[in-house]
Amino acid sequence: xPAGTLYRGREGMWSWVAHRVTGVLIxxxxxxxxxxxxxxxxxxxxxxxxxxxxxxxxxxLLEYGLVAAILFHALNGLRVIAVDFWSKGPRYxxxxxxxxxxxxxxxxxxxxxxxxxxxxxxxxxx
Amino acid sequence: xxxxxxxxxxxxxxxxxAGETAYSVDNPAPYIEAPRQRTKKTPKSTRGNxxxxxxxxxxxxxxxxxxxxIGHLLIQLVLDGGVSKxxxxxxxxxxxSPWWQTWDLAMLxxxxxxxxxxxRTVINDYAERPNTRLWLKGLLYTAxxxxxxxxxxxxxxxxxxxx
Ligand code: HEM
Numbered sequence: 001x002p003a004g005t006l007y008r009g010r011e012g013m014w015s016w017v018a019h020r021v022t023g024v025l026i027x028x029x030x031x032x033x034x035x036x037x038x039x040x041x042x043x044x045x046x047x048x049x050x051x052x053x054x055x056x057x058x059x060x061l062l063e064y065g066l067v068a069a070i071l072f073h074a075l076n077g078l079r080v081i082a083v084d085f086w087s088k089g090p091r092y093x094x095x096x097x098x099x100x101x102x103x104x105x106x107x108x109x110x111x112x113x114x115x116x117x118x119x120x121x122x123x124x125x126x
Numbered sequence: 127x128x129x130x131x132x133x134x135x136x137x138x139x140x141x142x143x144a145g146e147t148a149y150s151v152d153n154p155a156p157y158i159e160a161p162r163q164r165t166k167k168t169p170k171s172t173r174g175n176x177x178x179x180x181x182x183x184x185x186x187x188x189x190x191x192x193x194x195x196i197g198h199l200l201i202q203l204v205l206d207g208g209v210s211k212x213x214x215x216x217x218x219x220x221x222x223s224p225w226w227q228t229w230d231l232a233m234l235x236x237x238x239x240x241x242x243x244x245x246r247t248v249i250n251d252y253a254e255r256p257n258t259r260l261w262l263k264g265l266l267y268t269a270x271x272x273x274x275x276x277x278x279x280x281x282x283x284x285x286x287x288x289x
Contacts, residue, residue: 027241031269034234034277037217041280044214045289051212063209067199074195078154084185089210114204 011084019076022069029066057119064115071107075100180243187240194233217288227281234277242270 009016039047052058081094083089089096203209220226245266253259 020248023241023275025245026237030237030241031273034280036272037278039289040214040217040274040284047214051209054212055209058184060209063203067203070195070199074188074192077194081185081188111204114208118208118210 003005011094015076015079015097015100019073019080025069025071026066040053057123060116061073064111067111067115068104068108070103072100075104180246184240184243187236191233191236193237194229196229197229198233217284221281221284222286231278231281234281235274238270238274238277242266 007013036050037047039050054063065104076097079093079100083093173277202212221230249259249266251263253262
């Protein structure tokens, strides 16, 4: 590739990449999530066994990552909608992205204890 | 098609059908239709508005999903002890109520259709060979229909006294 021709978009491009990656990730998770929930039709034990693995510290960490992906996709999705339908949306797209990131950081901090609290207690003992 | 004839007297010949058609004394040149103008002779478009409907659906379903999904995360992962409380008994308690059954059903359908349509876009963007596209989309649609049907069946046939 000739030097200097690689397109490097700014915030808009990276938010688009992140929106795409998180969207695909959430879809694959949802597929698995419907399968595991379907175990309630097999037996209470089958379901409870799988859910027990969801309560382990490692899965709690994965869960935190999943919540991070969903919250970003949801908030940035609202921004995309505002860009498309709000007459001033395109002009404020960058400010809206930083607003999205701000809200996302606050929510992720808020989710720390509820989602990771039990994992920390298990690993380090309470 | 010529309707004008030179007459020595006026310089502008008689105009046939003036006033009724595109021709008139003041506008002797034939009216030329805009190239893209749709007329009765234009062949019917073979494409519908599917892509526009899909675009709109992504946005409308997105707005509804914000409420459904964030509510779901709050209930399952944050309130009332977080994941620790989840188990068969918890599911049975929630699905005893038609409200939560409807909530989960709507979330399942909207999220699956929204995600599947999003993935269709991604496949369209990156898979270039016709065969690859065909197989990937076939796989996507199969998995989507399967997941929606399975999930719907589970919500409707859930039996708290299975054992
Ligand atoms: C929580 C609320 C959600 C909102 C507000 C939202 C919003 C959006 C919007 C507006 C788009 C269109 C982007 C565009 O046309 O450029 C989109 C794309 C997408 N969404 Fe969502 N979405 C949500 C949840 C989900 C869920 C639950 C899934 C997975 C099952 C998902 C998967 C996708 C995928 C795969 C795309 C395509 C990405 C692309 O074309 O780059 N979304 N989302």
